[in-house]
Amino acid sequence: MQKLVIGIDIGGTSTKFGLAARDGRVIYNSRISTTGHDSFETYFDILTGEIEQAIQSLGNEAEILGAGVGAPNGNIYTGTIENAPNLPWKYQLPIAKLLQDKFNIPAMLTNDANAAAIGEMVYGGAKGMRDFVVITLGTGLGSGIVANGSVVYGHDGYAAEMGHVTVRNNGRQCACGKKGCLETYVSATGLKRTLYKLMADEVADSGLRDISYNDLSTTAISDAALNGDPIALKAFEYTGKILGRELANTVAYTSPAAIFLFGGLAKAEDLIFDPTKKHMEDNLLSFYKGKVKILPSGLGDENAPILGASSLIWKHLEENNS
Amino acid sequence: MQKLVIGIDIGGTSTKFGLAARDGRVIYNSRISTTGHDSFETYFDILTGEIEQAIQSLGNEAEILGAGVGAPNGNIYTGTIENAPNLPWKYQLPIAKLLQDKFNIPAMLTNDANAAAIGEMVYGGAKGMRDFVVITLGTGLGSGIVANGSVVYGHDGYAAEMGHVTVRNNGRQCACGKKGCLETYVSATGLKRTLYKLMADEVADSGLRDISYNDLSTTAISDAALNGDPIALKAFEYTGKILGRELANTVAYTSPAAIFLFGGLAKAEDLIFDPTKKHMEDNLLSFYKGKVKILPSGLGDENAPILGASSLIWKHLEENNS
Structure with a gap:
């Protein structure tokens, strides 16, 4: 049976x-x-x-x-x-x-x-790992932290809200009411906000200037970046920088063997993985350097x-x- | 026996x-x-x-x-x-x-x-707690994170280096080689650095202006603050602000029932606890507010x-x- x-x-x-x-x-x-x-x-x-x-x-x-x-x-x-x-x-x-x-x-x-x-842990890339972190990148940013083989739920069941770690004092307004939360920079919405800021700050031409905020998708930004669109490339670089820097802090908290990126934004592959890895490594304490993997989810x-x-x-x- | x-x-x-x-x-x-x-x-x-x-x-x-x-x-x-x-x-x-x-x-x-x-956990104030954090405030800042009743050691045994979480990009030089680490602001040394910066930035008179950097102790700064020294008071307020803000992030990571402050700087009692609590609460996600205790160590x-x-x-x- x-x-x-x-x-x-x-x-x-x-x-x-x-x-x-x-x-x-x-x-x-x-x-x-x-x-x-x-x-x-x-x-x-x-x-x-x-x-x-x-x-x-x-x-x-x-x-x-x-x-x-x-x-x-x-x-x-x-x-x-x-x-x-x-x-x-x-x-x-x-x-x-x-x-x-x-x-x-x-x-x-x-x-x-x-x-x-x-x-x-059960089906994917973390089989056998006892310490790792999963970051889900969708409209917002979710996270799950595993330490000693168990999910860190916290005393009230609400741990691992990494999307609401403050990465910029007085930064972008978050839907949660706070300012400067990680997910206002690192998520499908965060990427779009960065792209719009760059279109405001810079003069470079971009096909994305023809698309309205509400019509703009992560895929459209990825496609533009893969075709060399300078603003789209910068938007991914900036997103990875903010994520990588915070992941260096994550490592100082829980020292995971790996950090898995999951969801829409993670499908942009090297566009998001490369700057994330670089800025994480640049900001790690020396004895963490080169030891923490950043991986795509193994869940399909x-x-x-x-x-x-x-x-x-x-x-x-x-x-x-x- | x-x-x-x-x-x-x-x-x-x-x-x-x-x-x-x-x-x-x-x-x-x-x-x-x-x-x-x-x-x-x-x-x-x-x-x-x-x-x-x-x-x-x-x-x-x-x-x-x-x-x-x-x-x-x-x-x-x-x-x-x-x-x-x-x-x-x-x-x-x-x-x-x-x-x-x-x-x-x-x-x-x-x-x-x-x-x-x-x-x-064994002898002190965390008896029966399964999720809490201890911050040791000495020359530097150390930390121990307990989740699900076990210390979070990380995959390599080196987790919980909260002293080296980056709280200011391009901030103060840390002995570790990085810049802007939490312990460059929050520790006996961090307090002293803040006091010296305030003496440079401000014109207020202070008895502490008679003491050399190398002779200045946390106790001298506490005593001055308790006697109303405006610069010493500001130094504690600033130290508590930086600590409280990062503890709001700590809560978003592990949602502890309590955070214990231990060591020299924690002996300054209200001078450090009050601003730390205020700035932590101000920066917490709404559903964490009022739930996380900040306590002195129960270890004596x-x-x-x-x-x-x-x-x-x-x-x-x-x-x-x-």
């Missing part, structure tokens, strides 16, 4: 879910919209209804060991999503308990970046959110059987 | 050592000079000779369970002190192995700030280094018996 885990990734726009095996195969995956439902209860019924059908379609061939969930503000200790700013439901959502009751299996919840970190693209979420359960089961 | 652990704290000037009970009583303590010996072997023979005598003087009443050592650049994984810049011996010193062979007991080594963190003064060092063994024994 095949052992499987339910993985659910709740994003601001869509919710991805599936059934994952321990070896990383995702034997079922689907998605529903996170928004547009008349209540959380309706959303939850649709989500679990689809999962139930998928499980039934496997007949007696599968045993479901648990359900893992990655979601913004997901708290491992309480199993609730608490006041996530970009989800439609503002109150506390006891997701883990609801799933446990629904399927009669263990259920665990954490935020998406922590789930990505555990996914990296399509199923990464489902693998990350399901890995919570695999990790949990392995820790409790060892 | 009384169970005791050997605690050894190797500093640049003197080496403190003693025998500590699990309840925090130090039933023997002494010190020798770290410098002035013709070789490391001579130093080690004198040190262990004195410890041996102390143990023998207890006759059959004591059982020695192990030896813990705190030392600059002490590495938990290898048990060696590696190229410590402020010790007289530049090569690798396999301290843990040497003590193990000498006394036929388990021996463990880490750096002094990590030892202080474990000491806080005199025996803290011996307790810190011996706590490595108590912690180790308790983890392996649980």
